[in-house]
Amino acid sequence: MCSGMSMLSVAKEYRFTTTAMNPWNGVEGIFLTIKRFFNLGEAASIGVTVGLLLLLWWRIYALLKRTFYH
8 A cells, every 4th residue: 555655646648667666655745744734743643643544454454354364
């Protein structure tokens, strides 16, 4: 998901390069969005970002487990 976000945020010519597919760019985008729009400090923004990523991972894991191991 973070790679997809990163790929959508760059110009069309660079979408399928290794730089655009880097998932850390998407994570950084989530962090910067939270920091800017919610006016939180650095530590609070990191905490919210990590919490959102863990929540996302947990729901994707549950979906895959239900789909393939049911």
